[in-house]
Each structure stands twice: as structure tokens, then as C-alpha cells.
Amino acid sequence: MIVTVTPNPALDLTWHVDRILPGGTHRADTGVARAGGKGLNVARVAHAHGAPVRALATAGGPTGDEFAAELAASGVPHELIPVRGATRRSIALVDEHLGDTTIVNERGLNPGPEEWAALAEAVRRSLGDAPVRGRKPVLVLSGSLPPGAPDELLPGLIRLGRNVGATVIADTSGPALLAAADAGATVLKPNAAELAEATGIADPVAGACELLHRGASLVLLSRGADGMLAVTSEEIVRARLAEPLAGNPTGAGDAAVAACAVLLARGVKDPVALLRRATAWSAAAVLMPLAGEIHPSWPDLESAVMVDSPSLTALRRPSVERTPR
């Protein structure tokens, strides 16, 4: 069972325009509204692959009602904690000409202590329900925290997961990324910019080692067109496609987390297997117009993923194989 937690969910609104002109007026067909936020996207992808999943999030106000209705229609098993403030919006403008997506994410409102306690209780209950055929659950904590969220929120949820033997994956940024490492999250999935910003270390391998030193077991680093890197205390492995795919990168990181969660929930722990599938699903997500979906060609993409163990010097430029560190 995979339990995903999205502490700062969003109603994702997407519009496609011919070309974005700064300062201009744009005409668009009716936009798409989806229940989003990173943990929701992870849950959608895992659910689409038949993995047992439960998505936990908060919802409030008119945007929260729309969010809840869309999520119910999606069929993804979920539980929403009612909050007083309105669910935030995330706005994506897709430039059809350039193929670029411009995103505005509202910061979100901080629910009160009772709502955070209710979310933690839902996590505890869901993890308790989780054992499926004797397998330990996977707890996924994904996305930003609203401003003012308690510092203890993420570490508390991570400890809750660890106490029941769950594998914990955290995909977050800023001080929360360091806090997740300190609390012993099993897998962390920052992108290169998030890693550098949180650790203050420009070199990605040194930054990943800092997270391992603090308590994480595996750092999966997404590097855009350069693919992904898996760093453990024993090895550094790189994976990428020979030719990066063009498309919509929104939600590519969420698909990578979903790939990891699905394999870990099946008991697969080999970093190379996790990295290979995460790279393939991430690429397959780039081929889809909306976050939370991946293209059915993912098995072909997985066979096309090149894996190698690069030298540290090569990593300061971008390349693939397996070298002990």
C-alpha cells in the first residue's frame, strides 16, 4: 500500500495558448481543472498502474469543493481533511508555439493545529490499514508546505511512518528537505536547484552526500534533460535517455516518485532498478499534457534508459554505469 500525503494541495488550472506574450491578452479554450499538488499526482500515476494507494490531503473553500469533486471523479482512493481556508490554485499556461509551460503556484494557506493533527491521524490510520500481503507500506510526502506550517510537521510524519516500518519517500524543498533528511526519510527526490538551494552546496554529489550524512538512505536527483542520479553511501549511478524528450515537464518529478513508490511497495530496493524506472516514468510524463499522467510507452522508454556509474569529474559536466564510491 502506498499512502501519499500532500500537505499543500492545489486546484491545478491549465490553459493552452498559441503563444505567451508578456503584457498581452491571451485567448484560450476552456481550461482544465484538476485536483493537484505533488502527492496527488504521485497517487494518480501509482493508481493508474494498479498499485494500492490512498491519497491524503486537505481541502477547503470553493476551490476545495471543486478539488474534492474532481478527485472523487478520478477514482483515486483518498481522504480529505476539511480546512477553513480555501485550497490554493496552481496555474499553468502552456505556450503551444514554444512548447513551454509557465506556472504560477499560489503559496497556500496554513491550516490550524487541529487540522494538522487530523492529517497526522489520517496518516496513522492509513498506515495501520496498509499491510497488503505482508508488505510494509510506503509513505510518500510530497510538495511544498504552506507558509507558517509547523517545523515539526514533516519530521513528525516521517517518524510516524518509520515507527510502523514504512519506507518513507519525501519530495520537498527548502528547509523542509533538510528536516526530512534529519528525520531519516528513506528516499529524497530533490531536483538539482532544490538540492543546491537547501544545502548551500553547488556540487550535486556533495549536496546529495550531505543529505545521506544527515540520515537519508537514497537520494534520487532529477536533472531535467540530463536524466537522474541515484546516490547512496555505496555508489553513484546515473540514468538518462540517449535523446531527451520534448514536452510538458510539469509532473515529471511526481511520476519519478510514483515509480519509486510502486517498486518499493513491491519490495524492490535496488537503487539501479528504482533509478531506471523513475527515469522512464519521468520521461513518459513529459509526453502527457497534464501532471499526474504517464504515456503508455513507458516500458519502451525503460528499456531505452542508459545506466552507468560516472566519475565525479564527469558529473560536473553531464553522462552513464556503476562505479563504487
Ligand SMILES: O=P(O)(O)OC[C@H]1O[C@](O)(CO)[C@@H](O)[C@H]1O
Ligand atoms: O507544492 P508545490 O511545490 O507548490 O507544487 C505544486 C504544483 O506542482 C505540481 O504538483 C506539479 O509537480 C502541480 O500539480 C502543482 O500543484
